[in-house]
Amino acid sequence: MKDVHxxxxxxxxSFRAELFDFLRIPxxxxxxxxxxDTRKAGAWVVERMRTAGLTAELLETDxxxxxxxxxxxxxxxxxxxxxxxxYDVQPAEPLELWTSPPFEPEVRDGRIYARGAADDxxxxxLHLAALHILLGTRGSLPVNVVVLAEGxxxxxxxxxxxxxxRWQERLAADxxxxxxxxxxxxxxxxxLFSLRGLAYAEIRVQGARSDLHSxxxxxxxxxxxxxxxxxxxxxxxxxxxxTLPGFYDDVVAWDEETRAGVAxxxxxxxxxxxxxxxxxxxxxxGFGTLERLWVRPTCEVxxxxxxxxxxGAKTVLPAQAMAKVSFRxxxxxxxxxxxxxxxxxxxxxxxxxxxxxxxxxHGGRPWRARPGGVFFEAARSALEEAFGVPPVLTGEGGSIxxxxxxxxxxxxxxxxLGFALPGANMHAPDEWFPDNHLERGIETLLxxxxxxxxxxxxxxxxxxxxxxxxxxxxx
Amino acid sequence: MKDVHxxxxxxxxSFRAELFDFLRIPxxxxxxxxxxDTRKAGAWVVERMRTAGLTAELLETDxxxxxxxxxxxxxxxxxxxxxxxxYDVQPAEPLELWTSPPFEPEVRDGRIYARGAADDxxxxxLHLAALHILLGTRGSLPVNVVVLAEGxxxxxxxxxxxxxxRWQERLAADxxxxxxxxxxxxxxxxxLFSLRGLAYAEIRVQGARSDLHSxxxxxxxxxxxxxxxxxxxxxxxxxxxxTLPGFYDDVVAWDEETRAGVAxxxxxxxxxxxxxxxxxxxxxxGFGTLERLWVRPTCEVxxxxxxxxxxGAKTVLPAQAMAKVSFRxxxxxxxxxxxxxxxxxxxxxxxxxxxxxxxxxHGGRPWRARPGGVFFEAARSALEEAFGVPPVLTGEGGSIxxxxxxxxxxxxxxxxLGFALPGANMHAPDEWFPDNHLERGIETLLxxxxxxxxxxxxxxxxxxxxxxxxxxxxx
Numbered sequence: 001m002k003d004v005h006x007x008x009x010x011x012x013x014s015f016r017a018e019l020f021d022f023l024r025i026p027x028x029x030x031x032x033x034x035x036x037d038t039r040k041a042g043a044w045v046v047e048r049m050r051t052a053g054l055t056a057e058l059l060e061t062d063x064x065x066x067x068x069x070x071x072x073x074x075x076x077x078x079x080x081x082x083x084x085x086x087y088d089v090q091p092a093e094p095l096e097l098w099t100s101p102p103f104e105p106e107v108r109d110g111r112i113y114a115r116g117a118a119d120d121x122x123x124x125x126l127h128l129a130a131l132h133i134l135l136g137t138r139g140s141l142p143v144n145v146v147v148l149a150e151g152x153x154x155x156x157x158x159x160x161x162x163x164x165x166r167w168q169e170r171l172a173a174d175x176x177x178x179x180x181x182x183x184x185x186x187x188x189x190x191x192l193f194s195l196r197g198l199a200y201a202e203i204r205v206q207g208a209r210s211d212l213h214s215x216x217x218x219x220x221x222x223x224x225x226x227x228x229x230x231x232x233x234x235x236x237x238x239x240x241x242x243t244l245p246g247f248y249d250d251v252v253a254w255d256e257e258t259r260a261g262v263a264x265x266x267x268x269x270x271x272x273x274x275x276x277x278x279x280x281x282x283x284x285x286g287f288g289t290l291e292r293l294w295v296r297p298t299c300e301v302x303x304x305x306x307x308x309x310x311x312g313a314k315t316v317l318p319a320q321a322m323a324k325v326s327f328r329x330x331x332x333x334x335x336x337x338x339x340x341x342x343x344x345x346x347x348x349x350x351x352x353x354x355x356x357x358x359x360x361x362h363g364g365r366p367w368r369a370r371p372g373g374v375f376f377e378a379a380r381s382a383l384e385e386a387f388g389v390p391p392v393l394t395g396e397g398g399s400i401x402x403x404x405x406x407x408x409x410x411x412x413x414x415x416x417l418g419f420a421l422p423g424a425n426m427h428a429p430d431e432w433f434p435d436n437h438l439e440r441g442i443e444t445l446l447x448x449x450x451x452x453x454x455x456x457x458x459x460x461x462x463x464x465x466x467x468x469x470x471x472x473x474x475x
Numbered sequence: 476m477k478d479v480h481x482x483x484x485x486x487x488x489s490f491r492a493e494l495f496d497f498l499r500i501p502x503x504x505x506x507x508x509x510x511x512d513t514r515k516a517g518a519w520v521v522e523r524m525r526t527a528g529l530t531a532e533l534l535e536t537d538x539x540x541x542x543x544x545x546x547x548x549x550x551x552x553x554x555x556x557x558x559x560x561x562y563d564v565q566p567a568e569p570l571e572l573w574t575s576p577p578f579e580p581e582v583r584d585g586r587i588y589a590r591g592a593a594d595d596x597x598x599x600x601l602h603l604a605a606l607h608i609l610l611g612t613r614g615s616l617p618v619n620v621v622v623l624a625e626g627x628x629x630x631x632x633x634x635x636x637x638x639x640x641r642w643q644e645r646l647a648a649d650x651x652x653x654x655x656x657x658x659x660x661x662x663x664x665x666x667l668f669s670l671r672g673l674a675y676a677e678i679r680v681q682g683a684r685s686d687l688h689s690x691x692x693x694x695x696x697x698x699x700x701x702x703x704x705x706x707x708x709x710x711x712x713x714x715x716x717x718t719l720p721g722f723y724d725d726v727v728a729w730d731e732e733t734r735a736g737v738a739x740x741x742x743x744x745x746x747x748x749x750x751x752x753x754x755x756x757x758x759x760x761g762f763g764t765l766e767r768l769w770v771r772p773t774c775e776v777x778x779x780x781x782x783x784x785x786x787g788a789k790t791v792l793p794a795q796a797m798a799k800v801s802f803r804x805x806x807x808x809x810x811x812x813x814x815x816x817x818x819x820x821x822x823x824x825x826x827x828x829x830x831x832x833x834x835x836x837h838g839g840r841p842w843r844a845r846p847g848g849v850f851f852e853a854a855r856s857a858l859e860e861a862f863g864v865p866p867v868l869t870g871e872g873g874s875i876x877x878x879x880x881x882x883x884x885x886x887x888x889x890x891x892l893g894f895a896l897p898g899a900n901m902h903a904p905d906e907w908f909p910d911n912h913l914e915r916g917i918e919t920l921l922x923x924x925x926x927x928x929x930x931x932x933x934x935x936x937x938x939x940x941x942x943x944x945x946x947x948x949x950x
Contacts, residue, residue, distance in 0.1 A: 196690060198690070200788040200790070207753050208751040208753045209751065209753075213872075214773075214775045214777055214801060214803070215671060215673070215803055216768070216872050216873050217751060217768070218803055219759065219767040219775075220747075220757075220764045220767040222753055222757045223775050225707075225776035226774075226775065226776045228779070229705075229707035230704075232700075232701060233705045233707075233708035234708075236701070276684065276687060276692060277683050277684025277685070277794075278682050278697055278828055278829070279681075279697075279829060279830050280827050280828035281696060281828060282695075282827055282828040284694065292695040293691070293692070298689075300689045300693045300694075300698050300792055301704065301781065301796075302700075302788075302789060302790060302792070303700070303781060303782035303784045303789070303791070303793070304779045304780060304781035304782065304796060306779035307777050307778035307799065308777055308778040309778045309797070312836060312837070313675040315673065315801060316778070318776070318777070322784070323704075324782065324783060324789070326689060328690055328694065352755050352757055353753055353754055353755035353756060354754060361788040362787070398688060398691050
């Protein structure tokens with residue numbers, strides 16, 4: 001490893017300068033006036049992939065193109081690693097809240113400030129730099145590598161799934177590494193062990209044909225807003241547990257290691273509460289805040305609308321009432337099954353005199369990492385080597401639909417390996433990435449490939465059936 | 476009575492022609508382009524009052540003027556009757572839905588079609604015509620009469636209360652007669668026995684400082700929309716009874732005559748339900764639909780708002796949720812007391828982790844007629860004489876704030892004596908008034924004054940303390 005570390009040390013300044021070039025491109029995918037900039041950033045990535053030693057091209061989609069780089073020198077029998085990232089960034093507005101201009105990167109107090117520094121240009125660049133060093137120094141990698149950098153992550157990746165389906169064979173991989181998240185705390189490297197899924201529906205209650213006078217009709221004609229409130233109030237019991245029959249049947253218990261790990265995390269509950277501004281925290285009885293956020297399913301009302309909502313008093317008996325209701329799911333809950341449970345529960349508890357409809361709006365499956373696989377364990381020990389402490393396993397309450405899609409379509413287990421820090425302002429002014437994580441992140445990846453070297457020595461790559469070798473590494 | 480009936484018979488054609496003149500004036504108080512028309516209608520009323528034998532003038536307010544007519548020939552010791560009506564009308568739009576133009580009255584199938592035919596020009600005119608006949612034929616009335624016709628009823632009477640307070644002494648009366656409502660059914664004359672009051676509030680629930688990501692925070696940070704639903708669901712028990720402690724303490728039981736009368740009304744519940752379009756009717760157990768509408772208090776949600784209410788799915792954990800909640804009140808409930816009960820109930824049931832505020836928005840007291848008084852009984856037997864059947868007593872689920880204000884400020888009991896028929900389209904296209912009720916209505920009023928004649932014979936008017944005679948008649 002001496003050679004690669006020496007190269008890293010000597011290249012760090014130029015790497016930083018290159019990253020700054022990348023950050024200077026205002027590749028705001030949401031703004032059509034930046035379409036050319038966005039494409040330019042994609043082309044920049046392709047060029048940087050080539051410099052690193054990959055073959056690379058810009059592949060068109062119905063939106064911004066995908067920068068795809070490949071190195072297949074490990075041979076058809078070696079495992080393949082897919083690295084996913086994105087070169088587009090969030091809009092920078094409100095500009096007046098930035099200390100320095102968003103597209104003029106600068107280092108202050110050990111932080112690189114720029115739009116995209118953390119999300120995700122800075123983290124994507126770590127991978128390109130690590131590959132550059134390894135291919136430049138050694139000329140080879142222990143695994144085949146495909147790098148997919150899309151340009152539409154900040155607008156919901158509308159063309160990524162079709163892209164992955166179209167290029168399914170070319171993207172076939174044994175593991176996917178994504179560096180687009182944050183560590184739990186400074187000095188505490190982290191690996192994500194879960195993402196929650198989502199089942200999102202709208203409950204629509206209809207009473208009278210049209211709004212009525214609440215004096216002339218109130219008391220005898222059913223009130224759909226009141227009916228809706230009564231329905232929503234049945235979704236949790238007094239302990240905060242969700243009441244849908246069968247809802248918890250598919251919830252897989254978490255292993256002791258994970259639960260103990262979560263319990264041991266240095267989490268300041270009062271600081272978390274203060275950060276939200278809520279008068280208090282609450283949730284399912286018997287679980288701590290991090291468990292409620294990461295390993296337990298939820299049921300939330302995301303929106304309510306009925307009748308008169310302007311200023312003052314209007315004596316209307318509404319004809320309709322609507323609630324957006326969503327569930328965050330954990331393995332192995334299935335969004336379609338949860339919507340069906342909601343539908344049957346609502347039919348059961350709906351008051352008489354109104355019609356109630358449950359409309360499914362959106363769904364996504366939950367995801368859980370599978371520690372123990374070669375790639376996951378390589379990432380774990382690489383983080384320990386680079387940061388000097390073993391990584392913690394953390395959860396994520398939100399959903400990243402593409403992760404489960406990668407697993408579903410490509411059959412590749414995902415590893416979410418984030419290097420940003422909490423409070424990185426990923427979608428806010430003054431986005432930053434820790435300057436020393438440029439070196440530390442590349443070191444981690446070098447160590448990661450070094451671990452894979454040990455697992456898949458080039459000379460002894462098993463000559464199993466084509467495409468099957470390494471298959472068990474991270475499934 | 477022969478003389479007056481002969482006059483009515485011979486004048487009917489010219490009365491109808493006069494009413495048509497009145498209906499031709501587009502006195503749409505809500506539209507400033509009709510300000511001049513509205514004033515013109517007020518002036519028309521003043522002129523018609525004078526022709527009838529009253530002294531009359533147009534009194535200014537901050538909005539449209541009040542047409543005030545007076546006949547004080549019964550002397551200071553005789554009782555005084557205040558007749559309230561309005562000369563303004565609702566906007567006529569949508570014009571294309573009118574069979575004949577709204578301000579070109581015409582008779583079709585025994586109905587006078589025009590904007591204002593029922594609400595309220597046609598009914599106000601009945602009073603002017605009856606006074607015209609009596610003063611023209613007899614030269615006197617058994618009571619002093621004040622006629623107050625305002626021009627802002629259709630815009631919420633913003634200047635009426637200040638007007639009544641300013642002219643309190645001039646308007647002092649022993650009874651107020653209002654003809655601005657409908658009979659229960661054709662051939663079934665009606666007297667109103669009650670109006671419900673109103674207590675209107677907004678419940679505001681606050682969780683986090685601002686909307687949060689429902690994935691990143693959901694499950695641990697309280698959801699104000701869910702909290703609001705749980706609060707609203709506690710406002711009724713399973714029998715539809717309102718749960719606020721003390722809520723029913725001030726509800727006065729209705730007398731057997733009223734309840735029996737309501738039960739005997741020819742009410743088609745299925746036709747009522749079909750009219751609303753609601754899949755079913757529901758309400759407080761143990762009471763029929765008319766009782767639920769007229770003699771029982773209610774609690775309604777008038778509006779709901781929280782979080783994301785647009786199309787599709789947005790994974791937001793709302794910071795706030797709001798419900799407009801109102802109560803219809805019955806004698807002797809007090810709006811302020813009910814709001815206080817709501818406030819204390821909400822504080823009791825509010826989930827932890829959120830702050831809840833109850834903001835009072837509007838209130839009005841319930842009203843109940845006091846049958847047995849001279850004026851009320853005169854109206855009752857006059858209706859029987861004119862229509863051939865005794866009037867039914869009906870309730871009204873809505874509120875007419877000015878009724879209780881008249882009683883409060885002037886000390887005059889109100890009599891709501893309506894001659895329109897159900898389905899009169901008062902605020903809709905093709906408004907109509909039954910043509911034969913022009914004659915029947917005037918007949919009723921002639922009989923009404925004839926009954927008062929018997930109660931207050933001019934020669935024997937009691938010479939009690941000034942302003943006190945007749946005082947007990949209808950309090």
